[in-house]
Amino acid sequence: MNRPTTEAPVVSPASVASSGQPALPAAAPVLSKLDSALLNILVKDGRASFADIARQLGISRAHARARVQALQASGVIELFGAVINPEKLGQVVSTFLDIQVSPVALEAVAQELADCNEVVSLYIMSDLRSLHVHALTDSVPTFEAFVRRHLFNRPEILSVDCKTLLTRVKNRRGGARL
Known part of the structure; x- marks a missing residue:
């Protein structure tokens, strides 16, 4: 073996930062x-x-x-x-959203969306004005209701790019590849 x-x-x-500056991670x-x-x-x-x-x-x-x-x-x-298979629970619509947000409202919008049951993961991106969101719902009408409730008619949301998953080829669980 x-x-x-x-x-x-x-x-x-x-x-260790002895200069009074914040310590590096x-x-x-x-x-x-x-x-x-x-x-x-x-x-x-x-x-x-x-x-x-x-x-x-x-x-x-x-x-x-x-x-x-x-x-x-x-x-x-x-x-x-x-690790729960969302499809077995009827969550069959998997959607990825790239949302451009006014920088002054970025964290507030991110927190509001993070509190939604439909949102599986949410990331603030390096440009500091966009969010990458993965949402799961049981149907297209349910997803549409989510979008209407949380994204439409909000001046701080500048644009939304929405893509629905067709086929999952790879889904790495457990973090980084070792």
């Missing part, structure tokens, strides 16, 4: 091959037991548990949760 190395714990260098944690392999197992099956993880990695169950706990403590693993 090709065992991943059991390298040092997750390291996240802290940035900490650098990304450096992951060992073992931790990367462990995370890939959890991305595929978040319910994998410590014994299953240990068996796949060729390490002890206690070591697998310690690595998972270290990754949780460092913030690399934020949570364990269920």
Whole structure:
């Protein structure tokens, strides 16, 4: 068996600002091959037991548990949760919206949309005047009602580009590729 190395714990260098300036964000944690392999197992099956993880990695169950706990403590693993198939719940209309907003209203509009049940994900983009929104609804009329309720006749919303998903080719779950 090709065992991943059991390298040092997750390291996240802290940035210290002695000049009174705000500190820069900490650098990304450096992951060992073992931790990367462990995370890939959890991305595929978040319910994998410590014994299953240990068996796949060729390490002890206690070591697998310690690595998972270290990754949780460092913030690399934020949570364990269920991935729900929206289509099985009748949420069959998947739409992506690119919304241009007056910069002074960007955060308020973003928060209002984030509070909507239809919104699955929402991002403020680097131009600081646009939002990228993924919405799920059970039908086109329901989506239209959402748009009319939250986007139409609002002077702070400058434009909306709407695209409905035809086919999902890839949907990476669990964050970054390791």
